Amino acid sequence: MARHAAPTGRTLADVLPPNVTFWSPHIVQLNLRLFVMLIGGICMGFDSAMMNGLQDLETWRDYFHDPRSWLLGVVNAVLNVAPIVGGMPVAWLSDRYGRLLCVRLGCLLLVFASALQAGSRNLGMFVAARFLIGFGIELCVVSGPVLVSELAYPAYRSQMTSLFLCFFYVGSIIASWTIFGTSQMANTSWSWRIPSLLQAFVPLVQGCLSFLVVESPRWLYSKGRQDEARDILVRFHGGGDPDSPLVDYEMEQIREYFESDSEAKKLKWTGLWKTVADRKRLLLVIYIAFMTQVCGSALISYYLTLVLNTIGITTTTTQTLINAILSIVCCLVAVIGAFLVDRLGRRFLWLSAVSGMLITFAIWTALSAQFEKHNTDTLARGVLAFVFLFQASYSFGITPLSFTYAAEILPFHARQKGIGLIYMCNSIALIYNNMVNPVAMDAIGWKYYFVFIGLLVQWLIVIYYFFPETKGQGLEELQNLFEPDTIQNLAKTDDLEAISREEVDRKQAMTAVTEHAE
Known part of the structure; x- marks a missing residue:
């Protein structure tokens, strides 16, 4: 596969206008449109925190006859069955008909499924609604960040893409504080129906606003619509200047890529593994997809209640308040990490985040062991503090990079299907988490934490030896890292x-x- 040299010897830095800033009018207009795609991350975070919070509500437990162990795992895991079933069709749909269509279909399905969930009369109906919610979230999450990465202004691409999963915590904040409020509504099913119904609000807003967003210029180019692609770049990257050197450079880079890459317009699944470089990228993104979910963070996202039970924090009010505060902390830390991805570099964020997670999880485990013996408030507060530090470490590096890094290292012909594959692998890992974590926590409690410590050790080693740096390069240039x-x-x-x-x-x-x- 040919290397994509800069046209006429120029580099991206040569053509970036020095007077353009984050607050330039055309950049603000572009970023507001990208914001519409970013808020899709809210749907993921809302569901995670909502299910975490519903488990704290006696009204929800009583209404559905207190599901526990494997049955509770099914209620959570069914959300992730839909992405496994629909991962390949959704990625194909996005490549065939565009990123925006997938997002709009996802929003429509989420509105319907949220209403069905809020009106559930039994656990079977609730589970069916959650399956449809999983499908709707997938449609938004698979296509949204790809559109952001392909449309964003080059100097701010990494920050904008990194913000996608930061909105996960915005959803968590909304859901957790909503449930904290409705938890005061004793003896009524509206304490859990209101959060379920509120889950439809963000997709309704996103679906309506999506008609103000433009399609990916790279996708348009791949469909032979070069003039439309250039018009979008002129409007949002060139500030309306048809002779913009930046637009000329980007169009030349895209043209050279499509001319030199035989897979670029075919968009077949075999393009994910056809060459040695493709296989390296594929293995890396699959590894990232699994590790981001089985590193221990999902234990807190979905089963914080079980973790808190191991240290004697069992009251509904306290558990829902801790869940709500944790969401705010994680959101702030994730946004900071997103805006530092270019200054610190991807490798530094990966290494610092996983190192912090390993250290805090090890201390958290040691304190949990001591709590089992001594059962003091001081030890309980210590465990809680390191739970917060662990999740903050995850939020600082893993949250901004999970989709950003994959979107950067995957070339156009594999980007959308690669992101779809990542979400499929995420879902497989989450099904494991949702089926195994509650059973393991019930059986052996804090001793289960040693599994995650071992996983974090090997992840740190793999990052150090196999994760290349990607900052400071254009999307078409980054594929050279694996050539x-x-x-x-x-x-x-x-x-x-x-x-x-x-x-x-x-x-x-x-x-x-x-x-x-x-």
Whole structure:
């Protein structure tokens, strides 16, 4: 696969206008449209916190005859069955008919399913509604971040894409505080029906506002609609200037990519693993998909109640309040991490986040063991503090990078299907979490934490040796990270001067783009 050189020897840093900032009018207009796609992350976080909170409500437990252990796992896990069944069709639909269509269909389905969930008369109806909610969330989550990454202004692409999962915590905040309020409504099923119905609000707003959003220029180009793609880039990247050097550069990069990549317009599933570079990328994104879910964070997202029970915090009011406060803390930390992805770099965020998770989980486990022996309030508060620190570490690095990193390392022909595959793998991992975690916690309590400590150790090693840095480069340029070494290829021509010049240009471009973003 050919390397995509910068047209006429220019780099992205050379064509980025120095007077354009985050608050330039055309950038604000673009980011407001991207914001519509970003709020899709709210649906994920709302459901997670809602199900966490509903387990605290006596009215919900009594209405559905107190589901526990494997049955409780089914109620949570069914949400993730839909993405496994529909992952491949949804990715194909997005590649065939566009990113926006998928998001709109997802919003429509979420509104219907949320109403069905709020009106549930029995557990079977509740579970069926959650299956449909899972399908709706998938339609929004698989396509939304891809559209953001392909449409965002180059200097702010990583920050905007990283914000997608930060909205997960916005949803968590809304749901957890709603349930904290409705928990005071004793002896009425509206204490859980109101949060269930509220789940329809964000997709309703997103679906309506999606008609103000434009389609991905890269997707338009792949469908032979080059003029439309250029018009969008002129409007939102060039500030209306048809002669913008940045727009010329981007269009040339996209053109060269489609001309040199035989898979770019085919958009087949085989494009995910056809070459050695494709297989490297595929293995990496699948690994990320599983590890982000089985590292222990899902234990807090879905079963915080069980964790709190192990340290003697059992009252509904206290548990729902802790859940609500934790959502706010995680949201703030995740936003900070999202805006630092270019300044600190992806590798630093990966390594610092997983290191922090490993250290805090180890201390959390040790304190839990001591609590079992001594059962003191001091130890309980210590465990709770390190639960917060663990989730903050996850939010700082893993939340911003989960989709951003995958969208960067995947080329266009594999990007949408790769994100769909990630969500499928996420769902498989979450089904494991939802079926195994409650059973394991009931059986062995805090001793189950050792499994996650082992997983975090190996994750840290894999990141150090196999995760490349991606900051400071355009989407079409990033696929070179996994191609045969560019310097070795050039060395065969004995053009050492060209090698040196290219490496200097590349490093200067990475530095300049990062500084511009800051």
